[in-house]
Amino acid sequence: MRSQFNCCKSYPCHNLGVVESDEYEMESNHLGYPAIHCKACGSYPPLVDDESVAKVIHEKIARHFSRSLTGCPQCQTLYFDHGKGLVKSNRYGHTKAGQQRLKCQQCSQVYTVKAIKHADKLLLLLEHIAKQTPTTQVITALDCAPKIYYQLLTRLSNLLREFSRQKEQAALQRDFLALHTESAVSQYAGNKALWCIATTEAQSGYCLLYSHNLLLQETLAEAYLGGQSSVLPTPKLPSILAALTERYQSTMRRQHFESLHYGQLANIRGAQYIKPSILAYAHFQLLGLMTASSPHFHHYIEHESAIRGAALMACSEEIFAEQAEVYFVYRHFTGGQELPVNGNNIGWWSDRWYGTHYGAYCPITYRNKYKVPFSLFDADGPKSVHQWLQQQQCLNLKSAKPLDPLIEIQRCLYNFCQPQKNQQTPAMRLGLSQQKMSLTDLLTAAIKRLEHTH
Ligand SMILES: [Zn+2]
Ligand SMILES: [Zn+2]
Incomplete structure (x- = not known):
């Protein structure tokens, strides 16, 4: 995921989405609001926090x-993770009540998916x-x-x-x-x-x-x-x-x-x-x-x-x-x-x-x-x-x-x-x-x- 949003936002400028560029003037106030000035395309995207x-x-x-x-109660696991940082769990026997036990590959915590x-x-x-x-x-x-x-x-x-x-x-x-x-x-x-x-x-x-x-x-x-x-x-x-x-x-x-x-x-x-x-x-x-x-x-x-x-x-x-x-x-x-x-x-x-x-x-x-x-x-x-x-x-x-x-x-x-x-x-x-x-x-x-x- 992107963490920096201060960059050119004009298509087809080659700086679109590029965070660091020699062609930027950072913190321009030319148009009366804090912005970046992209000299390549002339745009002034407002600063983003x-x-x-x-x-x-x-x-x-x-x-x-x-x-x-x-998911593992210790590790924050997400849908749509596509394997990037996906925390997997392996089957790890059953509880006395017959519930599937799982062991987290990352933190080794053993847990059950509660009924x-x-x-x-x-x-x-x-x-x-x-x-x-x-x-x-x-x-x-x-x-x-x-x-x-x-x-x-x-x-x-x-x-x-x-x-x-x-x-x-x-x-x-x-x-x-x-x-x-x-x-x-x-x-x-x-x-x-x-x-x-x-x-x-x-x-x-x-x-x-x-x-x-x-x-x-x-x-x-x-x-x-x-x-x-x-x-x-x-x-x-x-x-x-x-x-x-x-x-x-x-x-x-x-x-x-x-x-x-x-x-x-x-x-x-x-x-x-x-x-x-x-x-x-x-x-x-x-x-x-x-x-x-x-x-x-x-x-x-x-x-x-x-x-x-x-x-x-x-x-x-x-x-x-x-x-x-x-x-x-x-x-x-x-x-x-x-x-x-x-x-x-x-x-x-x-x-x-x-x-x-x-x-x-x-x-x-x-x-x-x-x-x-x-x-x-x-x-x-x-x-x-x-x-x-x-x-x-x-x-x-x-x-x-x-x-x-x-x-x-x-x-x-x-x-x-x-x-x-x-x-x-x-x-x-x-x-x-x-x-x-x-x-x-x-x-x-x-x-x-x-x-x-x-
Ligand atoms: Zn630009
Ligand atoms: Zn875990």
């Missing part, structure tokens, strides 16, 4: 990828989450103390995460992978709001990663404090050219391209807000785990500068090796007929936009050797994830503590249990399941899979 990105990655990687139920107890309570909890029952009522229904409720919630979330990550890891071993990423603001009562990023596998709409800009364990030197919204508008103009031009103009009005604000915010107990661009850098580094085994991959991203730099930093080497491409996509209700067949330059960086059935796209790594890749099953993929997850959330966000396990459980419900337009679930389209799963199917399959992991 590498330490903050590292802390966000450290917290989020465990939330999204850890083998908390099946999942209280499956009935986990199912009851899952049913209440699917029904969006308020937390206090769930605790009453489970007839347990709040502490036990959080333990069950975490266990259910770990169980479903391990189930889905195992399946994803096998399914994403393919020659070509396309990921579609978009952000959205999730509003809660009392002026609380989260900036969230959803990434789907582009053809199936399956949600692979959903991040929010709260940090619970790590502490950043600078929290995001909010500020007047500079989220790019989605103008209802009948001209897609005019709509896109307005978005570029809105970006120009920011202090710098990546200075994205999304409104005034109230504090959330036990958590710190992360700047959107910092979260974006971390989010795309995590996606790098998923693209690492594909010889060729594409990122389709929202037209947003705070996401553009992050996407490029996740694959600059692969871009030079012609293994990765990055495109902006933009939906518009008129489609893209207004744009000429050979494209139309809009904004800066020679951004050239081409029309397509749902709107327009712009190759950020503008090479013409690949056929237009936009046979998207559903251009609304990540948007649908945001909408569904927001509907599932309780409007009162009293504490940040249950947020991560809840979102992970809801991500699995969305993927495995929610049929979409063609009656298929995203998991069916990605080839992870044969049919729509009921809540019982999902939980039973997850427990069964866990028991047969070793």
